[in-house]
Amino acid sequence: MNNVIRIPVLVCLVGMLLSCGDEDFAVPPASTVPKFTYTVDNDELAPSMATFTNTSIVPSSVGEATFYWNFGDGESSRDANPQHLYTKAGAYTVNLVVTTSISLEVRKVSETIVIKDPNATGVPIYYTDGSTVFQALINTQAPIFTALEGPSLQSSYGMVMDTVAQKIYMSDYGADKIYRANLDGSGFEEFRTGIDSPNGLAIDYGENQIYWDNSSGIQRADLNSSDLNQKEDFVTGQTNDPDGLSIDPVNRKLYWINYNGGIGSKNLDGTGETMLFPDIEGGTIMVINDRIYFDEYVDSGDIRIKSADLDGNNINTLAVGIGRVVYGIGYDPNDQKIYWGDRGTDIMWRADLDGGNPESWFTAPGDTRGIIIGKKQ
Template identity: 70%
Template sequence: MKNLIYIIAILLTVGMFQSCSDDDFPVPPASTVPEFAFVIDNDEFAPATVTFTNNSIVPGNVGTATYYWNFGDGESTSEENPTYLYTESGAYTVNLVVTTSESLEINEITKTVVIKDPNATGVPIYFTDGAQVYQGLINTQAPIFTTVNGVVAQSSYGMVIDNVNSKLYISDYGADKIYRSNLDGSNFEEFRTGVDQPNGMTIDYEENQIYWDTSSGIQRGNIDDTDVNQVEDFVTGQSNDPDGLSIDLVNRKLYWVNYNGGVWVKNLDGTGESELIPVIEGGSMLVIGDRIFYDEYVASGDVRLKSADLDGTNISTIAVNIGRVVYGIGYDANENKIYWGDRSTDVMMRANLDGSSPEAWFTHSADTRGIVIGELE
């Protein structure tokens, strides 16, 4: 009898929930989702025509959809799939608003369309957000970055420019690879495979060698050797994880900083390996003249950019309160400024070499890592 009562109670409970679900809590209709894609002709140089494809999702029960486009230069349209001619270069904020007649929704999406200046000159600058590489120019205009087409990575933290051969090298920590391409992204290829979690890289032009870090040391490879397996161990037994590295070409020395502690140096002939500054935890290293520049993790939310003489003495602080470990310090020799990325705010900063005149130079939608700067065009 108890079992029968229990079964009846269960059936009544299920029926009540079904009744409430059907009558009192109707499932709301699906919402409208605005979305669009675009293609830019003329290799994205002004004047350029942009073809917009409206990919918005509009459920059948929301009524008629109306589309309103704002092209970011004061012009607009209500066409569903418009084309638009941009005659001037610039970064344009394009906004699509979708309204519906029955559900009375107003939803919108915004994307940036970058039209490049065919006559623009300046110092080329690159960075990666891990998956894509971006290129811009340092000049008197506001920074405009565009994607370097053809370069794809899983999780990139570091890059280096070969200014002699006009090549870009990209390390891929996630794929255990180093890639190489032309500066425009063409001829993208695997340079080395099976390397162990590479991040930082630096080039020795005298010996035609490129150096990169691993999880426990530093390796190098000949730039002209196309064998993806050609590697040579240069530093071993570094259990505290080398990351950023840079070469002093004048004195023929390699400097690096470890993620888990210490700034180190070693002669490029393989002698004289020593720790210059103990304890320091960081991700980037750059030699500029007679100083080294590196980041130091002090506490969560407090990473500091510092510099020191080549022997590790005379340490000074360039910047404080950087949110996360820095990956990639760039140097613009033309303006004598240093660049770095704050991966907590997605802001690329710059300042004079002594830390004066700091400014937020560029904001991205994701990380700004692997910053490298080329020569004046």
């Protein structure tokens, strides 16, 4: 047996409490944060003067800061708060680079400025990312989407355009409301409140009514009524959560698709309710000419766009491999194209009505839901 005396050693424990030394621990200096805001005159129509306000955070410890602006059109500036005239329409990526003399930092921030063409023509197209509504024109140029001022949504999945009254209706699943606004976003107001989780919207011009889904059916309301509570049940007992709906104006029939399975139809006079497909799961449906177009959940990461005759026969597959359930198929009758959004990749696609010539048309900064297309300007 070894005669070892074990003596606990307190390694500066008390000293830590009483300050083991007077050393100062260096605190890293705060970093530079480049930021800026901007305003654009002339209603953002070319030519427009952009005024930039430099709001960068530059701690005194980093030394003197210098600023370099690249306006995205080949012009630049070293002013702290410059102005710049954009003479042509387009989407311009503006870069602000901040460098510091002591900390030797090089920091960059970018924003995209959209200058609109006052003479632009085309077909208006809209979508929502859930909280904001965006608008662009379908023409020969790449689409330039801008946010509409006015609409403010919690979680929107569906929109519809009233082409007679020139209004946009927006469902808000998160707020249990339906809103409406003018085509430029002005006049944003509540249309119906106290609705159970609305998604899809459709307008019947024959009776001047709007239809929407709730968690167990379909409801409708008079477009001319200003009563926020005015509504009536049209389809009930749908346990599989209806999401998308569309109206066949020729045959006076409503179609809807259930998130958890089922595509149904019912005459607008209240007769003839039937289930065309009891098992198809999806989020959107649209009547185009004599066919219905819809998405079908096949597997995770494989949502498909399909079409069928109005009676459910002659099913065709138009697109496969879509990342998430689709909310909103748009139709441009001028070019005979359909549009849909892949919420897995944030890409808006378009193709011919038979699925031919598919095109990755626009990459959004977020979801592309509730796609609607208006009349050619």
